[in-house]
Amino acid sequence: MTSSPAPSGRDQAVLSVEHLTAGYHGTEVLKDISFSVRAGDYIGICGPNGSGKSTMIKVILGLLPPLKGDISILGTPQGAFKEWERIGYLPQGLQFFNPHFPAKVEEVIRLGRLSAKKFPKRFNREDTLAVERTMEWMGISGIRGAMIGELSGGLRQRVLLARALVNEPELLVMDEPTTALDPETRESFYKLIFEMNQEKKSTVLLVTHDTATIGKYASHLLYLDKKIIFYGSFDEFCTSPEMTGFFGEHGQHLVCHRH
Amino acid sequence: MAITEMLSYGFMQRALIGGSLIAILCSVLGIFLVLRRLSLIGDGLAHVTFGSVALALFFRLYSFYMTLAIIPVVLVSALGILKLAQRARIYGDAAIGIVSALGIALGVMLASLSGGFNVDLFSYLFGNILSISRDELIIAAVLFAVVIAGVLVFYNDLFASTFDEELAKSSGIDTGRINAILVLLTALTVVLAMKVVGIMLISALLILPAATALQLSKGFKTAIVCAACIGVCTVVVGIGVSFSANLPTGATIVLINFLTFLTAFAARSLIRHR
Numbered sequence: 001m002t003s004s005p006a007p008s009g010r011d012q013a014v015l016s017v018e019h020l021t022a023g024y025h026g027t028e029v030l031k032d033i034s035f036s037v038r039a040g041d042y043i044g045i046c047g048p049n050g051s052g053k054s055t056m057i058k059v060i061l062g063l064l065p066p067l068k069g070d071i072s073i074l075g076t077p078q079g080a081f082k083e084w085e086r087i088g089y090l091p092q093g094l095q096f097f098n099p100h101f102p103a104k105v106e107e108v109i110r111l112g113r114l115s116a117k118k119f120p121k122r123f124n125r126e127d128t129l130a131v132e133r134t135m136e137w138m139g140i141s142g143i144r145g146a147m148i149g150e151l152s153g154g155l156r157q158r159v160l161l162a163r164a165l166v167n168e169p170e171l172l173v174m175d176e177p178t179t180a181l182d183p184e185t186r187e188s189f190y191k192l193i194f195e196m197n198q199e200k201k202s203t204v205l206l207v208t209h210d211t212a213t214i215g216k217y218a219s220h221l222l223y224l225d226k227k228i229i230f231y232g233s234f235d236e237f238c239t240s241p242e243m244t245g246f247f248g249e250h251g252q253h254l255v256c257h258r259h
Numbered sequence: 260m261a262i263t264e265m266l267s268y269g270f271m272q273r274a275l276i277g278g279s280l281i282a283i284l285c286s287v288l289g290i291f292l293v294l295r296r297l298s299l300i301g302d303g304l305a306h307v308t309f310g311s312v313a314l315a316l317f318f319r320l321y322s323f324y325m326t327l328a329i330i331p332v333v334l335v336s337a338l339g340i341l342k343l344a345q346r347a348r349i350y351g352d353a354a355i356g357i358v359s360a361l362g363i364a365l366g367v368m369l370a371s372l373s374g375g376f377n378v379d380l381f382s383y384l385f386g387n388i389l390s391i392s393r394d395e396l397i398i399a400a401v402l403f404a405v406v407i408a409g410v411l412v413f414y415n416d417l418f419a420s421t422f423d424e425e426l427a428k429s430s431g432i433d434t435g436r437i438n439a440i441l442v443l444l445t446a447l448t449v450v451l452a453m454k455v456v457g458i459m460l461i462s463a464l465l466i467l468p469a470a471t472a473l474q475l476s477k478g479f480k481t482a483i484v485c486a487a488c489i490g491v492c493t494v495v496v497g498i499g500v501s502f503s504a505n506l507p508t509g510a511t512i513v514l515i516n517f518l519t520f521l522t523a524f525a526a527r528s529l530i531r532h533r
Contacts, residue, residue, distance in 0.1 A: 061429045084431035094423045101294060102473060102482040103422060111419045115430035121415045147477055163426075 012075060014039050014171050014203045015060065020069035022052070022059045028067065029055045033228050037220075039170070042197045042204040044214030047224035053207045056224065057175045060205075061089055074170060085116035088164030088202075090157075090174040099149035105159050106131055106144040112166035134166045138192065154185035161189070165196065172196070173205045186210070190217055215256060265502060274388045274508075277396045278494040280403040281455050282464065284448040286490030287410055289469030290483050291441055294421050296351075300340065300442060301465035303355035304449040305458045307336040307362035312383045312458070313369040323394040330450055336362065337446035341439060386457030386509035388498060399451050406444045413440055418479055455494065456509035467516035468493065474523040493519055 015037040023029040030052035037043055045053050058064040060071060062078060071078040074086055113127045135141045140158055148156060157177060164172060172193070178186040194217045197204050208214060214221060221237050223230040230237060238256035265271055292298055311329035315321075320328050336358050343354035370380055382390075391399070410417065419427040420437045428434050445465075452461045472486035497512030504511075 063425060063428055082431065084429065087429075089426065089429040091425060094426070097423075098294060100473060101422065102476045102479050103418075104478050107418075107479055108422065111415075111422060111426070112430065114415055114419055114427075114432065117415070120412050123415070145477075160426075 012039065013037060013072070014041075014074055015205070016070075016072040017056075017060070018070045018072075020056070020059065020071065021067045022055050022064065022069075023067055024055075024064075026067075029226065030059075030224075031227050032069070033224070034069075035222065035228060035231050037171075037203060037205065039203055040197070040201045041220055042194070042218045043206065043220045043222050044211075044218030045205060045207045045222045045224060046209060046211060046214060047229070051225045053224055054175050057173055057205070057207060061087070061173060085113075085167040086170045087115075088112070088167065088169035088172045090161050090164045090172070090177045092176040092179050093157075094160070097149075101147075101149055103148050104144065105140065105146050105148060105151070106135070108148050108159055109134060109162045109166055112163040116167060130166050134162045138162050138165070153180045154182070154189070157181060157189065158192075161192070168200060169202060171203045171205070175207045176209070177206075178208070178210070186213075193217070262499070265499065270389055270391075271498075271502065273391050273393065273396050274498050275495055277391045277399045278388050278455050278498055278512075279491045280399050281448070281451045282468070282490035282494040283487045284403060284406050285452055285461075285464040286468035286472070286486035287483055288406070288441070288445050288448055289465040289467075289490075290472065290479075290486050291417055291421050292445065292465060293469045293473065295441075297441075298466045299352060299355055299462065300337075300445060301449055301452075301462035303340060303359035303362075304333055304337055304446050305453070305461040306359040306366075307333050308449055308453050308461075309384070309458045310362035310365035310369070312453075313366035313373075313380060316380060317369045317373050322392055323398065326395060326398050326450060330447065333446045333450050334443055337442040338439060341442055345435075383453060384458050385507060386453060386455055386460065388455045388508050389502065391454055395454065399454075402447050402451055406447055409440060409444050413437060417441060456512055460509050460513050463513040463516060464490070464494075467513070467520050471516070471520040471523045474520070474527045489516075489519060 013036040017036070018034045020033050021028055021031050029050075033056070045056070047053055055064065059066050060073070060078070062081070073081045074083070076083075109131050110123060110127060113123060113130060114121055132141070135144055138158060138161070140155070140162060143151065143155065143159075148159060151159065157180075161177070164174075174193070178189050181189060190213050193204060193206070196202050197217075204218075206214070206218065215234065218234070220233055221230060222228065230240070234256070266275075289298075292300060308329060311332040312325065314332070315325040315328045318328075340351070340354045340358045343349065343357060344351045347354070366380075416427070416432050416437045417440075419430065419432055420434045424434050427437075448465075449461055452464050456464050468486045468490035469482075471489050472482050476482035476485045493516045494512055497515045498508055500506065500515070501508040501511035
């Protein structure tokens with residue numbers, strides 16, 4: 001079952017994906033997917049390994065060119081999109097993290113402000129205030145001078161989340177952000193994202209294998225397996241007998257029970 | 260020999276000024292290169308410089324004209340390393356290895372065609388900052404200004420790309436362009452550094468002050484400033500010691516740098532285990 005919640009009168013589509021085919025070196029990982037996301041939605045994206053979740057995120061963020069199809073972000077075709085400060089991105093972890101990298105927490109968070117800068121990119125007082133505000137909101141002001149490599153995995157992801165949120169983005173994209181975290185840290189992390197979604201009305205795209213978390217916090221579920229298997233609200237999902245086949249009765253119960 | 264007497268020589272003044280400028284460039288760029296695991300690009304470009312020097316000597320270009328002639332060759336080679344790494348489905352170290360080997364092979368071939376290795380080529384292999392001419396010092400000052408301006412203008416993009424390339428890209432930074440700028444600035448610096456420590460030891464001047472600073476620094480800007488100070492101090496002390504004790508300057512500078520690194524490493528280990 002697939003459904004694409006169309007933009008209603010209340011909100012414009014924050015993200016629109018039409019007939020997207022994507023992959024690497026000509027091999028198609030995602031085939032002809034279409035969906036749209038409205039402002040304020042919290043979309044949980046899941047699917048088996050190799051189903052194209054991360055590929056889709058990379059294409060949306062412009063990190064990987066699509067093979068076919070169109071993407072529109074905040075009303076602008078992706079190729080022409082330049083306002084990257086309106087999007088926050090949090091990956092699973094840093095690509096090649098060097099624990100001895102000599103960067104302080106506040107320096108890392110301030111890097112998030114670069115997306116709003118024009119050449120020559122210089123930071124000003126407004127940037128300092130934005131960093132202060134974000135650190136305070138996230139409760140990490142006390143570690144501003146700490147070196148990023150000296151932090152625990154949970155705190156480091158919190159700092160990277162602060163970097164993603166420092167521009168108060170309209171769309172927050174996260175690719176398995178809690179994989180390396182313990183259950184307690186993971187829960188507090190998701191609560192923070194939920195608060196942001198509720199208080200600041202940011203739209204959230206969250207890739208995760210943690211279906212229980214999706215059931216608890218997300219408003220919509222996007223289930224991928226190289227194509228869209230299901231996209232819709234949790235009410236639709238939980239009343240759909242077809243979905244039992246994909247998640248199994250136990251899996252579907254877990255998602256719906258906690259919602 | 261008294262320091263004042265040493266400083267009264269024109270060649271010594273030029274060596275100290277030129278050496279300090281080049282040390283600052285190497286140390287500042289070294290921080291970016293070491294953290295991006297591109298430390299050996301200096302070695303690769305140095306080998307290309309060897310080929311370029313052989314080419315210049317083949318056409319009987321010396322000193323000032325030689326520097327002008329080899330700059331474009333090394334710049335193109337630097338871009339070649341980047342393109343190879345991006346398009347030939349190989350990692351950066353393999354691309355550096357390919358271009359580096361090509362540089363050496365061309366150098367040996369040209370030296371052979373011109374009647375074998377000669378004294379000139381050897382002087383470039385091991386460097387001689389004490390022989391830096393007024394014209395070469397002017398080139399060094401101009402290139403110093405170009406490289407430092409480049410680093411200052413693109414500082415935040417360089418920092419972001421060094422921290423994490425994917426995150427930088429997701430912030431709208433053209434990381435391909437930033438990488439190209441970094442290797443081009445490095446190529447210019449390598450051409451200059453050849454005069455200080457010689458082709459064989461250029462990578463030491465790019466790596467050691469940065470590696471030492473990374474043992475001591477907290478914060479990215481602090482690391483850069485610290486590396487520049489270490490670079491200048493070791494080059495100045497190295498020139499002084501080599502002149503007083505009649506030792507080869509390049510090798511003296513590198514050994515002093517290594518001792519400084521060892522001291523910083525030991526100090527850090529002691530502090531950590533206290």
